[in-house]
Structure formats: C-alpha cells, structure tokens
Amino acid sequence: MAVTLVYGALLVTATLYVTFGGADFGAGFWNLLSARDPASRKLIDESVTPVWESNHVWLVFGLVLFFTGFPAASAHVWTSEAPALWLALLGIVARGVAFAFQAVVGERALLSGLFAASSILTPFFMGWVIGGVVGASPPAFGVLFVAAGAYLAATYLVREAEIRDLPALAARFARRAVWAAAVTGAVSVVCLVLLSRTDARLAGRLLGAALPLTVLAALCGSAVLVRLATGRTRLARPLAWVGVAAVVWAWGVAQHPLLVPSAAITVSEAAAPQSTLVGLLVVGAVAVVLVTPSFVLLFSLQARRRLVDPSATD
Amino acid sequence: MGGAGPARLLMGGTLGFHIILACLGIALPTIVVAAEAIGLRRQDGTAMLLARRWSQVLAVLVAVGAVTGTVLSFEMSLLWPGLMERYGAVLGLPFGLEGVFFLLEAVFTAIYVYGWNRLPPRVHIWTGVPVIISGLAGAASVVAVNAWMNQPGGFTVVDGVVTRVDPWRVFFNGAFGYEVPHMILAAYMVSGFLVASVYAAGWLRGRRDRYHRLGFLIPFAIAGVLAPVQVLVGDVAARAIAKDQPVKFAAMEYVTTTGPHQPEYLGGVYVDGKVYGALRIPDLDSILVGFSPDTVVQGLDSVPVELRPPSPTLLHLSFDLMVLIGTALVLLPLWAVVLRRLPRTKWFWWAAVAAGPAAVVAMECGWIVTEVGRQPWVVYGLLKTSDAATTDDVTGILTFVVIGYTGLAAATIWVLRRMARRWR
Numbered sequence: 001m002a003v004t005l006v007y008g009a010l011l012v013t014a015t016l017y018v019t020f021g022g023a024d025f026g027a028g029f030w031n032l033l034s035a036r037d038p039a040s041r042k043l044i045d046e047s048v049t050p051v052w053e054s055n056h057v058w059l060v061f062g063l064v065l066f067f068t069g070f071p072a073a074s075a076h077v078w079t080s081e082a083p084a085l086w087l088a089l090l091g092i093v094a095r096g097v098a099f100a101f102q103a104v105v106g107e108r109a110l111l112s113g114l115f116a117a118s119s120i121l122t123p124f125f126m127g128w129v130i131g132g133v134v135g136a137s138p139p140a141f142g143v144l145f146v147a148a149g150a151y152l153a154a155t156y157l158v159r160e161a162e163i164r165d166l167p168a169l170a171a172r173f174a175r176r177a178v179w180a181a182a183v184t185g186a187v188s189v190v191c192l193v194l195l196s197r198t199d200a201r202l203a204g205r206l207l208g209a210a211l212p213l214t215v216l217a218a219l220c221g222s223a224v225l226v227r228l229a230t231g232r233t234r235l236a237r238p239l240a241w242v243g244v245a246a247v248v249w250a251w252g253v254a255q256h257p258l259l260v261p262s263a264a265i266t267v268s269e270a271a272a273p274q275s276t277l278v279g280l281l282v283v284g285a286v287a288v289v290l291v292t293p294s295f296v297l298l299f300s301l302q303a304r305r306r307l308v309d310p311s312a313t314d
Numbered sequence: 315m316g317g318a319g320p321a322r323l324l325m326g327g328t329l330g331f332h333i334i335l336a337c338l339g340i341a342l343p344t345i346v347v348a349a350e351a352i353g354l355r356r357q358d359g360t361a362m363l364l365a366r367r368w369s370q371v372l373a374v375l376v377a378v379g380a381v382t383g384t385v386l387s388f389e390m391s392l393l394w395p396g397l398m399e400r401y402g403a404v405l406g407l408p409f410g411l412e413g414v415f416f417l418l419e420a421v422f423t424a425i426y427v428y429g430w431n432r433l434p435p436r437v438h439i440w441t442g443v444p445v446i447i448s449g450l451a452g453a454a455s456v457v458a459v460n461a462w463m464n465q466p467g468g469f470t471v472v473d474g475v476v477t478r479v480d481p482w483r484v485f486f487n488g489a490f491g492y493e494v495p496h497m498i499l500a501a502y503m504v505s506g507f508l509v510a511s512v513y514a515a516g517w518l519r520g521r522r523d524r525y526h527r528l529g530f531l532i533p534f535a536i537a538g539v540l541a542p543v544q545v546l547v548g549d550v551a552a553r554a555i556a557k558d559q560p561v562k563f564a565a566m567e568y569v570t571t572t573g574p575h576q577p578e579y580l581g582g583v584y585v586d587g588k589v590y591g592a593l594r595i596p597d598l599d600s601i602l603v604g605f606s607p608d609t610v611v612q613g614l615d616s617v618p619v620e621l622r623p624p625s626p627t628l629l630h631l632s633f634d635l636m637v638l639i640g641t642a643l644v645l646l647p648l649w650a651v652v653l654r655r656l657p658r659t660k661w662f663w664w665a666a667v668a669a670g671p672a673a674v675v676a677m678e679c680g681w682i683v684t685e686v687g688r689q690p691w692v693v694y695g696l697l698k699t700s701d702a703a704t705t706d707d708v709t710g711i712l713t714f715v716v717i718g719y720t721g722l723a724a725a726t727i728w729v730l731r732r733m734a735r736r737w738r
Contacts, residue, residue, distance in 0.1 A: 049428070096384075280410055
C-alpha cells in the first residue's frame with residue numbers, strides 16, 4: 001500500500017515537472033525561433049521569469065523521492081544513464097544561469113544562445129534517460145520531450161498573450177501550438193511503435209491496462225489541435241495540460257509493477273523499508289498542505305500580472 | 315585519496331562554491347526584510363530603496379544557487395552511488411523535507427522579488443517572512459543530512475541492508491544540535507559582512523551619504539550581534555567533536571598520542587607525527603576539552619593509519635584560520651560598540667571591507683574541517699568514501715567543471731557589478 005502511494009507520489013511529481021518545468025524549456029525553444037521577433041521574446045520572458053525556479057524544484061523533489069523510496073532502482077538508473085544525466089545537468093545549469101543573467105543585463109548573443117541551446121539540450125537528455133529506463137530508443141524519447149515542452153509552452157503562451165491583450169501574438173502562438181501539437185502527436189506514435197519492437201509487453205499495456213489514459217491523452221491532444229486550428233483558444237491550456245499529464249500516467253500505469261523495465265526492477269523489489277516509505281508519505285502530505293496553496297498563490301498572482309520586473313521603476 | 319580522488323575534488327569544489335550562494339539564500343532575506351521593515355516603520359525611502367535593490371541581488375543569487383544546488387543533488391547519485399544505494403532510504407527523509415522547504419522558498423522568493431510594484435507594501439513585506447522561515451528550515455534539513463553522515467543513527471541494518479528507519483532520530487541525530495546552528499549563524503555572518511563590505515568600500519571611495527551608511531549598518535549590525543553567539547556555538551561544537559569524532563579532533567589539534575596534558579598548537583605543520591613551527595601552549599588543549607589539564611585526549615595513535623584523516627596540517631590550519639577570523643569578526647563590531655559610533659579611521663573601513671571575504675574564508679575552512687576531517691569515512695564509522703564512490707573516471711568532468719565554475723563565478727560578479735553601476 002505505502003509503496004504504491006510513494007510510486008504514485010513519484011508520478012505526481014514527474015507530472016508537475018513535465019507539465020510546468022517542461023513548458024519552461026519549451027519557452028526557450030520558441031525563444032530560439034523568435035530571433036527577429038522581440039514581441040514574442042518579451043512575452044516569453046515575462047511569462048517564465050517569475051515561475052521557472054519554482055517549477056524547476058519539482059525535479060529536485062522528484063529525485064529525492066526516487067532515491068529515498070527506491071534506492072536500488074535509483075542507483076541503477078544513475079549509474080547506467082550517467083552520461084545523459086551529466087549532459088542534462090549541464091543544460092540545467094546553462095539554462096538557469098543564462099536566463100537569470102539575461103533578466104539583469106538584457107539580451108546578449110552569448111546568453112540568448114546559451115539559453116536557447118540548453119532549453120533544447122536538457123529535455124532531450126531527460127527524454128533520453130526515460131528512453132533508457134523503458135528500454136526503447138533514447139533519441140526518439142529525447143525528441144518527444146523537446147516537442148512536448150514546445151507544444152505545452154506554445155499553448156500556455158497563447159493564454160499569456162491574451163491576458164496581456166496581444167491578439168496578434170496569441171494568434172502567432174496558436175499557430176505554433178498547432179504545429180507543435182501535430183509534431184508531438186506524430187513523435188508519440190513513432191515512440192510507441194519503437195517501444196512495441198523492444199518491449200511488446202509495455203507497448204501492449206499502454207493499449208491495454210492504461211488504455212483509458214492513452215485515449216484521454218489522444219483526445220485532449222486532438223481537441224487542442226482542432227480548437228486552436230479553428231481559432232478557439234478557450235480551454236486549450238487545461239486540455240493540453242491534461243493531455244500531457246495523461247501520457248505520464250499512462251506510462252506509469254503501463255510499466256507497473258515494473259519500475260525500471262529495461263532492468264526488470266519492480267516497484268516492490270526496489271522499495272525502501274516500510275518506515276522510510278511512511279516517512280516519505282508524511283513529507284508528501286506536508287508538501288501537499290504547504291506547497292499547493294503557495295503555488296496557487298504564485299500562479300494566480302502571475303495570471304493577474306502582479307509579478308513584474310522590479311528594476312523597471314528604479 | 316585513492317580512486318575516489320577526482321570524485322571528492324568534484325564534490326568538494328562544487329559544494330564549496332554552492333555554499334556561498336546558499337549562505338546568501340539563507341540569510342540575505344532577513345537582511346532585506348529588516349531593511350524593508352525599517353523603511354515601512356520610519357517612512358524611510360532610503361531603507362526601502364536598499365531593500366528593493368537587495369531583493370534584486372537576491373533574485374540573481376538564488377537563481378544561480380538553485381542550479382548549483384541542483385548540481386549537488388545530481389552529484390549525490392552520480393558520484394556516490396554506493397552511498398545512495400545503501401543509505402538513500404535513511405538520509406533521503408531530511409532531503410525530502412528540504413525539497414518541501416526549497417519549493418516554498420522558490421515560490422515566495424518569486425512573489426517577494428517580483429511583487430514590489432504591484433502588491434500593497436504591508437502585504438509585500440509579509441511575503442518575505444515565508445522566504446526567511448523556509449530558508450532556515452531548508453538549511454536545517456540539509457545540514458541534518460551532513461550531521462547524520464558525521465553521527466549516523468536512527469536505523470537498523472540486517473545482513474548489510476537497512477530494514478528499519480526512525481526518521482526522528484535520523485533528523486535530530488547526534489551532531490544536529492551543534493552543526494545546524496553553527497551553519498546558520500555562519501550564513502548570517504557571511505551574508506551580513508559581505509553586504510556590509512560593499513558599502514564599506516563605497517565609504518572608502520568617498521560615498522559617505524545616508525544610503526551607504528544605512529547599507530553598511532543594517533547587515534553589519536545583524537552579523538555583528540550574531541558573531542559572539544557563533545564563538546560560543548563553535549566552542550560547544552569543538553568539544554562535541556572531541557567526544558563524537560575523536561580522530562577528527564586529534565587531527566585538527568595535532569594530538570599524536572592519547573594522554574593527559576595535551577598542549578594547544580597555534581599554527582604549525584604536521585610531518586610524520588611531529589609539529590613544526592607552531593606556537594605551543596602547554597596543557598591548553600586538555601583544558602579546552604575537559605576544563606582540566608588532566609583531561610585525557612584521544613590521539614591519532616588510537617586508530618591505524620588507514621583510518622586517520624588524510625592531512626592533519628590542512629585540518630589544523632583550516633581550524634586555526636576559522637577561529638582566528640571568527641574572533642576578529644567579534645572584535646570589529648565591538649570597536650564600533652565601544653566608541654558608540656562608527657569609527658572614522660580608515661583602518662576600520664578597510665577591515666570592514668575585508669570582513670566579508672574573510673567570513674567566506676572562515677566558513678569554507680569550517681567545511682574543510684568537517685568534511686576532510688570525516689575521511690576516510692563518508693558515513694562515519696560505517697561506510698568508506700572509497701567504497702561509496704562511482705567507478706567511472708570523472709577526471710574529465712572535473713576539469714570541465716573547474717573551467718565552467720570559474721566562468722560562472724566571473725559572470726556572476728560581472729552581473730552584480732553591472733547592477734551596482736546602474737544604481738549609482
């Protein structure tokens with residue numbers, strides 16, 4: 001029981017990191033494609049600056065849950081995927097530093113380049129690691145992660161542009177989101193096909209035990225695609241969020257009871273002692289009680305445009 | 315150092331870098347909120363301006379600290395798979411709590427820093443309070459892990475596998491009581507003296523306005539009040555080390571053979587069991603440990619060579635330097651207290667400029683004593699560092715990180731200086 005809950009907590013954390021942290025990396029991707037488009041870059045900057053650090057922390061929290069709740073599995077993944085993890089770490093550092101410095105000293109070629117390159121590098125290598133964990137093509141999963149982040153970011157930025165009363169930008173990001181949605185959908189299918197070749201059981205369970213979630217993901221993705229393509233932006237953001245979250249959960253349900261399918265490590269084999277799992281659940285409960293309202297506050301202040309660069313008035 | 319050499323240098327170097335930013339992340343919010351409180355209470359525009367600008371500095375430092383902290387959380391697993399596989403289930407619980415506080419700190423730092431313009435002032439200052447609390451609680455949680463590595467406990471091992479964990483005893487382990495306050499006070503001293511340094515330098519350059527005076531006084535007063543407390547906590551910590559980790563203590567204090575009437579050495583180097591070039595005070599070490607010259611102090615000879623820390627000279631000189639700087643940092647503010655005003659002599663202001671970097675040096679020395687002194691163990695008495703380290707060769711990564719972090723340090727200072735110039 002406790003072990004399943006901790007596994008669930010791990011999936012919740014992964015969902016939050018993928019859907020919020022992933023979108024911040026996706027925003028960096030669009031920054032790269034907006035080299036001659038200062039309005040887009042300004043929107044990206046304003047939307048990401050106050051929140052990226054908070055979104056990033058879900059990664060650290062997830063890592064702690066993983067190595068504490070499942071020490072043996074964690075040690076296996078960190079050892080076998082070490083090169084990709086070092087590269088992802090490099091990307092995390094470069095992205096964070098470039099973005100933080102850019103906020104102070106303005107845009108500079110070196111910082112912008114670093115920010116954009118690392119915004120692609122990091123999700124690519126994180127996808128690579130997940131590809132390694134499930135035992136399927138790491139590069140394909142890397143591309144999937146980059147595409148999914150770009151898709152989420154574009155969808156979120158439509159809303160950010162609308163809040164700021166910038167209809168032209170909203171339309172631009174809606175077009176971008178449509179493209180990104182189509183690419184993400186196509187890459188997902190490719191990943192599923194590649195997975196079915198290396199691990200037929202896991203692929204089968206994505207269309208078996210996890211079928212409702214897989215269907216939900218496909219429906220949400222298609223709905224976002226259709227709505228944005230026909231110029232209706234309402235609900236696009238929550239639908240995109242639910243769609244990507246459903247993919248994370250479909251993966252989590254499909255691979256259960258395995259935790260690291262490529263090494264045939266199960267959730268229960270890798271689990272820490274019962275007392276640690278209970279301790280983690282208490283920590284998780286504290287997190288839910290304290291962190292949820294904090295994030296709600298942060299995001300609602302951000303949505304009401306109460307968080308702006310303070311140096312503007314100095 | 316054996317095979318773990320590059321991994322240890324990598325961990326030590328990245329930790330030594332991050333800890334400076336961590337100090338500022340822990341203590342700077344208090345200094346900023348104090349300035350804002352003064353500004354609000356006295357309708358003082360200068361204090362408000364300082365608070366606002368400091369919070370922008372805080373934003374940059376916290377961002378850099380967030381990523382250099384992530385480097386450490388990756389390195390725990392990348393460099394020390396043996397530690398994490400064996401004890402992840404134990405030391406992960408304080409790390410988990412730290413994660414919660416880190417989330418809160420990040421969220422409220424964002425609200426505090428970016429909320430200046432559009433939140434009502436009375437509301438805005440209160441958003442700084444969770445930043446302070448979560449910073450302190452997060453620091454306590456992380457240092458609890460290090461304290462646990464020095465005084466492990468709170469778990470049961472059967473056939474080499476951890477089977478039961480008592481989270482309470484893991485968190486509040488034997489070293490928690492002295493390591494945590496020692497580090498938090500160090501964070502306040504580093505942050506306070508560092509910020510004050512900046513305005514002392516301005517003062518020496520003739521910028522003797524109210525802005526610089528206040529910018530100096532607020533952080534200097536906070537650090538100055540806590541400095542004497544730190545000396546007391548440090549004294550308790552040293553005595554606790556003598557009891558809890560006698561071999562570390564023996565290396566720190568050049569105690570070669572177990573026995574009473576141990577002298578205290580100030581300075582000096584240690585070669586093959588002999589001390590050269592030190593000022594030797596008879597019996598003082600025994601007195602400091604047990605308040606009597608007859609106190610028996612355990613020496614390095616109590617354990618075989620392979621269980622002794624690698625370099626007594628490094629440990630001893632680091633310890634001495636830390637104590638020397640710590641004492642000087644008590645005396646410097648005392649100077650102003652005795653005069654009941656800020657001294658006018660340039661000597662005071664030059665010393666105040668030096669105080670910030672000196673506090674950083676003292677803090678780094680303290681970490682060298684804690685970490686190098688724990689060797690050859692990663693978990694004291696239970697797991698050797700060499701058994702926990704990765705089998706990968708990380709020499710290339712080490713080279714890359716040294717270059718990268720040098721660049722990062724230079725870029726951070728460049729960015730901070732640009733901010734300062736813009737404000738002038």
